[in-house]
Amino acid sequence: MKKALTLLALSLCLSVSAAETAAPAALNTTCPISGKPANPDITTVYEDQKYAFADEACRSNFQAAREASLYQKLGGKAAIDAAVELFYVKVLADKRVNHFFEDISMRKQKRLQKEFLSAALGSPVPYKGKDLRSAHADIDLNDSHFDAIAEHLQATLEELKVDAALIAQAMAIVGSTRNAVLNRPESAKP
Secondary structure: OHHHHHHHHHHHHOOOOHHHOOOOOOOOOEOOOOOOEOEEEEEEEEOOEEEEEOOHHHHHHHHHHHHHOHHHHHOHHHHHHHHHHHHHHHHHOOOOOHHHHOOOOHHHHHHHHHHHHHHHHOOOOOOOOOOHHHHHOOOOOOHHHHHHHHHHHHHHHHHOOOOHHHHHHHHHHHHOOHHHHOOOOOOOOO
16 A cells, blocks of 8 residues: 555656755754753754654654654655645546635645645644644535535545555544634534
8 A cells, every 4th residue: 555655646746846855844943752951962854854853752752742643654755745645636527616726826725735634634744734724714614515525535545545444544533623624612512
């Protein structure tokens, strides 16, 4: 499964210009595990990004969290990139929801979606976009729209031959965003 996702990601990424590829961030000065000052001599590289830690225990915890994350089990950055590209092919072909994307920069939309999904599934890189409520506040969305988008995500993961248990975990995370996306109180039932 990871091999198929990686191959698809590589084929999709060939069309991305070098200008679209983000440069690695500077070495962090705060440990992502403890919040203490990071020691630049205690590092690890994950997905072409170097991370510094306060101590060896923090580095070990970071590595264990990466291995256990749903993000990594799905195949990491390459897999998420491939899935989002295929996902938007489906979404943009669907008359139930494609009108929401008519005046949207799809390049930016895909980038934000990749960032959001990566963070939600356990990437160490935090999502820096708008919160879901703010991002969808001016859009007249309802449950059928949310369901259509979720349907396309599930179909994408199935098409990419992701294990059913991992799909279920990913869909549970996506499902947990329904009230925020639809601008409902958190306690509202769908």
